[in-house]
Structures are given as C-alpha cells and as structure tokens.
Amino acid sequence: MSKVVPYKRHAASGDATSLYPPYRATVLRAPRQPLILLPHTLSEVTGPVYGHNDISDADRDLTRQHAGEPLGERIIVAGRVLDDGGRPVPHSLVEVWQANAAGRYFHQKDDHHAPLDPNFTGAGRVLTDENGRYEFVTVKPGAYPWRNHDNAWRPAHIHFSLFGPAFATRLVTQMYFPGDPLFPHDPIFQSIPDERARQRLISQFDLELTKPEWALGYRFDIVLRGREATPFEK
Amino acid sequence: MRNNVDLIPTPSQTVGPFFHLGCTETHSVSCLAGPDAKGERLRLACRIFDGEGLPIPDAMIEIWQADSEGRYNHPADPRAKDCDPHCSGYGRLATDRDGSCTFETIRPGRVPAGDGALQAPHLNISVFARGVLKRLATRMYFAGDPANNACPSFALVPEARRETLMAHPDPDTAGNWQFEIHLSGANETVFFDV
Numbered sequence: 001m002s003k004v005v006p007y008k009r010h011a012a013s014g015d016a017t018s019l020y021p022p023y024r025a026t027v028l029r030a031p032r033q034p035l036i037l038l039p040h041t042l043s044e045v046t047g048p049v050y051g052h053n054d055i056s057d058a059d060r061d062l063t064r065q066h067a068g069e070p071l072g073e074r075i076i077v078a079g080r081v082l083d084d085g086g087r088p089v090p091h092s093l094v095e096v097w098q099a100n101a102a103g104r105y106f107h108q109k110d111d112h113h114a115p116l117d118p119n120f121t122g123a124g125r126v127l128t129d130e131n132g133r134y135e136f137v138t139v140k141p142g143a144y145p146w147r148n149h150d151n152a153w154r155p156a157h158i159h160f161s162l163f164g165p166a167f168a169t170r171l172v173t174q175m176y177f178p179g180d181p182l183f184p185h186d187p188i189f190q191s192i193p194d195e196r197a198r199q200r201l202i203s204q205f206d207l208e209l210t211k212p213e214w215a216l217g218y219r220f221d222i223v224l225r226g227r228e229a230t231p232f233e234k
Numbered sequence: 235m236r237n238n239v240d241l242i243p244t245p246s247q248t249v250g251p252f253f254h255l256g257c258t259e260t261h262s263v264s265c266l267a268g269p270d271a272k273g274e275r276l277r278l279a280c281r282i283f284d285g286e287g288l289p290i291p292d293a294m295i296e297i298w299q300a301d302s303e304g305r306y307n308h309p310a311d312p313r314a315k316d317c318d319p320h321c322s323g324y325g326r327l328a329t330d331r332d333g334s335c336t337f338e339t340i341r342p343g344r345v346p347a348g349d350g351a352l353q354a355p356h357l358n359i360s361v362f363a364r365g366v367l368k369r370l371a372t373r374m375y376f377a378g379d380p381a382n383n384a385c386p387s388f389a390l391v392p393e394a395r396r397e398t399l400m401a402h403p404d405p406d407t408a409g410n411w412q413f414e415i416h417l418s419g420a421n422e423t424v425f426f427d428v
Contacts, residue, residue: 004310004348009427015245016367023248025365028285029417035427036390041347043358043373043387044428046308048298048324051261086239097256107252109292123256159250161257166310167298167358168428170369174247188248191367197245223241 006040007168007225008084016191023187024148040168045227047166051093051125060126062096062138063119070120072101072139074215077175077203080132081162083226088132089169094222095161096136097123103142103156112144137215143182155182155189164224175220176202246368251292253362258294258328266297266339271320273302273340277410278374278401281334282361285418289333293363295415296326297337304343304352341376347386354385361415371428374413377402391424398423 018030038044058065063074077096081089099105099122102114106121120139128134141156157174164170176189180202183189192198200223209217249257267273282290300306301318308314323342327335344352354375361370375382377400382388391399398421404410415423 010243018367018370020367023365023367026367027365028288029290029363029365030285030367031370031418031422031425033395033422033424035425038371038387038390038426038428039348040428041353041387042306042311042345043298043300043353043356045310046298046306048322049308050263050322050324082241084239084241084243086241095256095261097252105252105255107255109251121255123259125256125261159247159253159256161249161253166308167360167371170296170360171244171246172249172253172362172369173244174250188367192245194242194245197242200242200244201247222244225243 004040004042004045005227007045007166007227010084010225015197016193020187020191023191044168045166047163047169050163052091052127055125055127059124060136062122062124062136065121066119068119070100070117070139074137075140076135076137076209076211076215076217077158077220078133078135078209078217079220079222081128081134081164081222081224082132083224085226087226088128088130089164089224090128090130090132092128092165093125093163094128094134095125096158098138098141098158099144101139101142103144114142114144140177148187153182153185155180155186160222162222162224169224171222171224173222174201177218178202178205248364248367249294249362251364253294254328258326262327263325264327264337266299266323266325266337267301267318267321271302271340272318273321273342275409276339276341277336278339279334279336279410279412280415281332281412282329282415283333283417283419287419289329290363290417291329291331291333293329293333293361294326295329295335296360296362297324297339298358299323299339300342300345302340302343304345306345344381349386351384351386352381353387354379354381356387359415361417366417370417370425372415372423372425373399374401375399376411395424
C-alpha cells in the first residue's frame with residue numbers, strides 16, 4: 001500500500017469562519033462545535049472525475065444558448081486554475097451561474113423587480129485544458145438587492161464551482177469585478193477576514209483578453225489547495 | 235523537483251440560493267452505482283435541518299464514496315484499475331421542500347486508513363447552502379456495522395457525538411436508510427476539517 005500524500009492545510013487560508021452574524025443566514029446554519037481535524041486517507045485525496053462527457057460549445061458561451069442574444073455588456077472571463085504551488089489543475093470541471101445584466105436570476109425563487117431576459121439563462125460549464133486554462137463568454141451580471149439588512153445589495157458577481165482533483169479540493173466561490181462600490185457593504189465578501197484572500201475573489205480587467213469591437217476581458221485565476229511535497233520531493 | 239511557490243488559496247463563498255441554475259437543475263446525480271454494480275443496494279434518504287430544527291429546503295448535498303471493495307474510482311487510489319466500472323461513487327442533489335433528497339447507491343467496502351488499519355464503510359459528504367460560507371464536510375457511517383468501533387477516523391470523534399454520523403435502516407423497507415444532518419442546535423452533526 002503506497003502512502004497517502006495529504007493536501008496542504010492553510011492555517012491562514014482566509015476562509016470565513018462559519019458563523020458571521022452580519023450575514024444573517026449564518027446564524028441558524030453555522031455549526032457551533034469546532035471542526036474535528038481529519039488526517040487525510042484515500043477518502044480525502046480522491047474525488048469524483050465528473051462532467052467530462054457532456055459539455056457543448058453553448059455551455060462555455062452563455063450568450064448563445066437561446067434564439068437571440070442577451071442584453072447587457074458582453075464579456076469574456078478567462079483564467080487558470082492552479083494549485084497553491086502554482087501548478088496547473090488540468091481537465092477539471094468549472095461550473096458558473098449568475099444573474100442577468102439587470103440583476104435577475106432565471107430562478108423561480110428570485111422575486112427581484114427586474115426584467116428576465118428570454119435570451120439568457122445564466123449557467124455554463126467548461127473543463128480546464130492541459131494548462132489549467134478556462135474561458136467563458138457571458139454578459140456582465142447586474143447588482144441586485146437582497147433582504148439581509150436595510151438597503152442591502154450584492155456586488156455584481158459570478159458563482160464558480162470547482163472540483164479539482166480530490167474531495168479535499170472541492171471549492172464553491174464567487175468572482176467579483178474590480179472597483180465595485182458595494183464591497184465595503186457586502187457581508188458575504190467581508191466575511192473573509194484576510195485582505196489578501198479577499199483580493200483573490202476580484203477579477204482583473206485585461207486589455208489583452210479584450211476583443212476589439214466585441215467584448216471586454218476579465219481575468220480570474222483560481223487557486224486550489226495543493227498536496228504536501230512527497231518524501232521523494234523533499 | 236521542490237516547488238517553493240506558496241499561493242494563498244481562493245477563499246470559499248456561499249453557494250447562495252440559486253445554485254440549482256448551475257449545479258442541480260440539469261446536472262444533478264442521484265445514482266452513484268448503477269444496477270450492475272456489485273454490493274448491497276441502498277436507497278439513502280438524507281434530510282437536513284437548521285439550528286431551530288427546521289428543514290432546509292435550499293441545500294445541496296454531495297456524496298463521494300468507494301465501491302463495494304473499498305476502492306475509489308480515481309488515480310490516487312492504487313487499486314483504481316480494479317474498481318467496479320458500474321460505481322461512479324459520486325452524487326449530488328438539491329434538497330426539496332422537506333429538506334430531503336434521496337440517493338441510489340451501494341454500501342461501500344472498507345477503505346485503508348494508511349497505517350494498515352481499515353476504516354469502517356462510510357460516505358464522504360459535502361453540504362452547501364445559502365448561509366453556509368464554506369462547504370461543510372462530514373461522513374456518514376452505518377449504524378450497527380461492527381467495523382465502526384475499529385475505524386481510526388471514527389475514533390477521532392468524541393463518543394458522545396458519534397451518533398450524529400449514523401445512518402439508520404428504515405425498519406419498514408429493506409434497503410432504505412435514513413441520515414439526518416443538523417447544521418446547528420442540540421443534535422449538531424460532527425463536521426470535519428478536511
């Protein structure tokens with residue numbers, strides 16, 4: 001039996017603690033007992049190889065999933081999925097979902113008084129290539145109100161779901177846009193105590209990614225946990 | 235090659251209330267092991283509750299498990315080439331109005347712990363929901379399994395809280411099992427730092 005090489009634990013990873021009362025929904029949904037540290041076994045260093053067989057071109061272009069084009073500012077979102085050692089995470093599923101340009105989700109539970117767009121669902125998926133690269137075309141989502149506190153608005157964001165290579169690397173997060181004035185007022189963004197970790201969630205405008213006469217480009221690299229160095233590497 | 239780069243990982247954010255759009259509306263997975271998979275078949279009903287004991291109707295539950303011989307269908311498992319091809323080991327579902335979702339699977343075998351010991355049969359479970367800022371990871375064990383008491387991972391859990399990790403068989407229907415997850419409150423489920 002070969003020895004299991006564990007994934008790194010980042011003491012100051014910048015993740016929020018579960019309970020963050022300014023985000024009201026955490027109060028009844030956050031565990032109060034401390035987490036129990038689980039040394040990694042095969043259960044944690046393996047994970048599903050999922051989503052590889054059913055991805056179409058329309059899945060990576062959210063502006064081409066309907067008869068017409070959605071309204072809004074067309075954008076390209078691209079980047080790399082890396083581990084914490086800077087190594088690419090290849091052939092791994094990236095799922096995204098978002099509101100339309102008016103800040104409305106194509107979802108029965110979204111009752112915001114903003115128009116739905118018949119040409120925009122707001123869901124996509126893509127596999128990273130052998131260098132960990134991914135790219136989507138979409139429209140820039142709008143900010144939208146929520147009822148967390150008085151006059152509460154979420155900054156514009158795109159939800160990301162990533163599997164990485166193992167159960168230990170599973171990550172669901174959100175991508176934001178640079179310079180959003182709502183950052184200081186958003187408890188979900190502010191729940192992350194570490195400033196450098198918060199900056200990881202903000203995409204960068206990229207003129208090289210921007211296509212003339214077509215769409216602005218935003219770069220968003222995602223860093224997943226990597227494995228400890230193997231005894232051989234040390 | 236020693237790699238000296240040490241990047242800060244991207245932090246987690248809540249899945250929010252609208253994850254169905256990207257994750258489960260068209261890409262839910264209720265069956266982790268097809269009809270030809272080896273092993274004891276199970277119909278596993280998971281139900282999730284908040285700190286006041288109310289069901290959570292907008293959670294997503296993911297399961298990752300081994301095949302009936304305790305092998306994972308993944309390159310990090312040296313026995314992966316012998317893995318049951320009919321057992322993907324992966325499932326994910328959104329909860330319904332009652333906070334429930336039901337998976338079809340098989341009872342996994344015992345997975346090595348690394349030091350020669352064997353773990354008890356278990357499912358690795360992730361919980362995502364609005365109000366959950368970071369994926370909550372837990373494990374489900376099978377009540378009454380004699381392997382539980384010899385499992386080195388299970389032994390990390392204080393005895394008084396072990397019951398929170400137990401699925402129980404439905405006394406009325408053979409093959410049906412039930413597992414409750416309590417995010418908070420008196421019966422708070424044990425969650426792990428993985």
